[in-house]
Amino acid sequence: MEGAGAGSGFRKELVSRLLHLHFKDDKTKVSGDALQLMVELLKVFVVAVRGVRQAQAEDALRVDVDQLEKVLPQLLLDF
Amino acid sequence: MEEEAETEEQQRFSYQQRLKAAVHYTVGCLCEEVALDKEMQFSKQTIAAISELTFRQCENFAKDLEMFARHAKRTTINTEDVKLLARRSNSLLKYITDKSEEIAQINLERKAQKKKKSEDGSKNSRQPAEAGVVESEN
Numbered sequence: 001m002e003g004a005g006a007g008s009g010f011r012k013e014l015v016s017r018l019l020h021l022h023f024k025d026d027k028t029k030v031s032g033d034a035l036q037l038m039v040e041l042l043k044v045f046v047v048a049v050r051g052v053r054q055a056q057a058e059d060a061l062r063v064d065v066d067q068l069e070k071v072l073p074q075l076l077l078d079f
Numbered sequence: 080m081e082e083e084a085e086t087e088e089q090q091r092f093s094y095q096q097r098l099k100a101a102v103h104y105t106v107g108c109l110c111e112e113v114a115l116d117k118e119m120q121f122s123k124q125t126i127a128a129i130s131e132l133t134f135r136q137c138e139n140f141a142k143d144l145e146m147f148a149r150h151a152k153r154t155t156i157n158t159e160d161v162k163l164l165a166r167r168s169n170s171l172l173k174y175i176t177d178k179s180e181e182i183a184q185i186n187l188e189r190k191a192q193k194k195k196k197s198e199d200g201s202k203n204s205r206q207p208a209e210a211g212v213v214e215s216e217n
């Protein structure tokens with residue numbers, strides 16, 4: 001579409017809906033810039049998971065759920 | 080009455096499911112990109128797990144963001160709030176701060192382009208507008 005980042009990512013509308021789903025106040029809105037930043041943040045979140053995985057799975061060719069479980073606590077702390 | 084509440088619950092639930100599916104799709108795309116780049120493969124379970132995680136994390140993000148904005152007595156969440164979200168890890172914070180500046184820069188350039196376009200375009204239409212203003216003053 002607009003080519004802001006490399007390749008695929010979360011669509012702004014999807015992110016907006018995801019956030020609005022959990023807002024307590026109906027008046028809460030998200031600015032356009034903040035939305036774009038959230039797209040980046042979510043991309044990092046997804047990529048971070050696989051990045052940590054890769055560090056642990058040098059030999060493995062497939063990333064499995066077990067390995068994911070091991071790194072989960074640390075990842076969540078980072079966020 | 081109870082039936083109404085139930086349908087509302089169901090609607091909310093299926094709406095959530097649709098959003099989850101959309102997240103799952105995007106996560107899948109991202110993982111595939113990464114997999115191509117690193118010559119690795121992600122099992123379907125992993126993609127599902129990451130996608131579920133992302134969905135849940137959004138709830139935390141949303142609530143935090145709302146609170147940050149409210150704390151600053153605003154109803155609109157801005158980039159400062161998002162940066163606060165990324166505070167826990169230094170490298171993450173730096174990455175997000177850099178991205179935020181990048182986005183601001185892109186937006187500035189876009190605005191400059193738009194302004195230029197509208198200035199070129201409205202030179203023709205400006206005169207009638209001024210005439211209109213003069214009339215309304217009378």
